Amino acid sequence: MRGLQWVGVVLLGFVLSSCGGNPYLEASLDPAEFEGKNQAWFEEKWGKPTAKSARFFGGETWVYSRIAGGKTSFPFFNFSPNECRIKLDFDKKGKLDSYNYSDC
Numbered sequence: 001m002r003g004l005q006w007v008g009v010v011l012l013g014f015v016l017s018s019c020g021g022n023p024y025l026e027a028s029l030d031p032a033e034f035e036g037k038n039q040a041w042f043e044e045k046w047g048k049p050t051a052k053s054a055r056f057f058g059g060e061t062w063v064y065s066r067i068a069g070g071k072t073s074f075p076f077f078n079f080s081p082n083e084c085r086i087k088l089d090f091d092k093k094g095k096l097d098s099y100n101y102s103d104c
Contacts, residue, residue: 034096034099035096036095036096037095037096038090038093038094038095038096039060039062039090039094040094042062042088042096046064049062049063049064049088050063050064050065051063055089055090058091058092059089059090059091059092059094059097060089060090060094061087061088061089061090062087062088062090063085063086063087063088064085064086064088065083065084065085066083066084066086067081067082067083067084068081068082068083068084068103069081069082070082082103083103084101084102084103085101085102085103086099086100086101087099087100087101
């Protein structure tokens with residue numbers, strides 16, 4: 001019986017952990033919130049970006065990579081995460097110009 005209780009606790013943990021939100025994904029869905037924000041704001045709120053690169057006409061592109069959910073397959077409960085990539089384009093003044101995201 002103890003083995004079944006342990007399995008129940010583990011399954012409950014999986015269910016509860018999957019209910020939490022992803023702040024990076026949720027934030028990426030509200031473009032009005034980011035309008036006019038500068039690079040310092042993103043670094044303070046989201047941390048250092050995964051990658052940075054210069055843009056052709058000035059400014060920078062920042063990329064954030066985060067885990068945004070995933071799938072658990074049956075026989076062995078293998079978890080395969082979805083890697084969310086958020087790309088932020090900043091103008092010459094360091095203000096957000098545009099952004100997009102994929103695999104979120």
